[in-house]
Amino acid sequence: DAKTTQPTSMDCAEGRAANLPCNHSTISGNEYVYWYRQIHSQGPQYIIHGLKNNETNEMASLIITEDRKSSTLILPHATLRDTAVYYCIDGSSGGYQKVTFGTGTKLQVIP
């Protein structure tokens, strides 16, 4: 069973910010929050990760609540190429052997 919960699907208008939520109800203190996306059944692509602080890179921003029980991935200006399935996962520094990829959120960017 997935350790994180996400909405099944979301729509976003092209050029607007896409805010994808995730609940991490069982995350432990040493686990990171990771976000990946999968476009057209290609291999998943890493987006961003964080532990406690908010993070930003060239692809997205990650907001983590103070209790770390939820996170939000923000794509600031969504494009049609951002249409994909987005996965949030809890990962430890010990590797991915206990990581569970759920079914993710299908983000549809609408022209």
Add this chain to the structure above:
Amino acid sequence: NAGVTQTPKFQVLKTGQSMTLQCAQDMNHNSMYWYRQDPGMGLRLIYYSASEGTTDKGEVPNGYNVSRLNKREFSLRLESAAPSQTSVYFCASIPPWNTEAFFGQGTRLTVV
């Protein structure tokens, strides 16, 4: 820099046939993983290798074997394919500091 390369990209097998899925990475990573993804589902871990010479079972290992041939290569073998093994198989490579995983483009396997 090719990253993670999987071969073949597509394969159709008859029930009972065997085959080996190949995965190679050129990033000098220690850890490599094999996942399967069924339609509409998330990825499920089949086997992983934390370092050269070691392999461990994941969530769904039955019907599969693996070989960590060297640091670069991690192969997945189906000894007697079954229709239930129809899936997309992904290999991943993870750097020593265990952050982001680098995935291959997948092998789409159909067992008829």
